[in-house]
Amino acid sequence: xxxxxxxxxxxxxxxxxxxxxxxxxxxxxxxxxxxxxxxxxxxxxxxxxxxxxxxxxxxxxxxxxxxxxxxxxxxxxxxxxxxxxxxxxxxxxxxxxxxxxxxxxxxxxxxxxxxxxxxxxxxxxxxxxxxxxxxxxxxxxxxxxxxxxxxxxxxxxxxxxxxxxxx
Numbered sequence: 001x002x003x004x005x006x007x008x009x010x011x012x013x014x015x016x017x018x019x020x021x022x023x024x025x026x027x028x029x030x031x032x033x034x035x036x037x038x039x040x041x042x043x044x045x046x047x048x049x050x051x052x053x054x055x056x057x058x059x060x061x062x063x064x065x066x067x068x069x070x071x072x073x074x075x076x077x078x079x080x081x082x083x084x085x086x087x088x089x090x091x092x093x094x095x096x097x098x099x100x101x102x103x104x105x106x107x108x109x110x111x112x113x114x115x116x117x118x119x120x121x122x123x124x125x126x127x128x129x130x131x132x133x134x135x136x137x138x139x140x141x142x143x144x145x146x147x148x149x150x151x152x153x154x155x156x157x158x159x160x161x162x163x164x165x166x167x
Contacts, residue, residue, distance in 0.1 A: 023083045023162070030157035031079015034105075035072045038150040042071075045142050056130040057121070075150070078116075082108055082154060098159045105155025106148060113147035114139065 042049050047064065055067035086095045086104065094100045114137065122134035 023087055024080050026158055026161040027079040027081070027083025027086075028076040029079070030154050030161060031082065032072050032076040033157045034079065034109075034150045034153035035075020036068075037153045038075070038146050039068050039071045041146050041149050045146070053121070053125065053130075053132050053134070056132060057124055057128065059128055059130075061130055061132075075154075078108075078112060079154060079158070082158065086158075095159070095162065098156065098163075101159040101162075102152055102155035105153075105158065106151035109147040109149075109151025109154065110144065112150070113144050117143055117147065 039050060050067035050071060051064040052061045052067075054071050055061055055063045058066065058070055060066035060070075082105070085091065085108070086101075091104075094104050118137040118139045122132075122136050122138045125132050125134060
């Protein structure tokens, strides 16, 4: 029943780059690429992180292939979250510049390092009975550098895919 006093919905101006749902797909692809590059960097530094800790999140400790696949899948999911965050109309100016999108990716990657790898991952491993023995916070220079790589690649790939889509 309408009382006649309902206010019309106000429309929010959505930037052209986000009128399409393709930005979510862009985020997934950019995140998967960034996670694959990050996995290569991790492999050069400490293969046990992929083989034991990341694979161990899904009870697959010791399985390098599982660790890499899980890492790339997580990257794709976090890439979608990145795209959703950037789809906020108040952040539209961030994603219209390669440099700004890369900076956003770096900030996002470092937040993932602190919150995801630093706090959530050790708790998750403990919850599934993995004996990796990670302290909370689980932070190190290599971990921060790996996530910095993730952020740079995520931001650059996301911006590159957006430019290709609009071309």
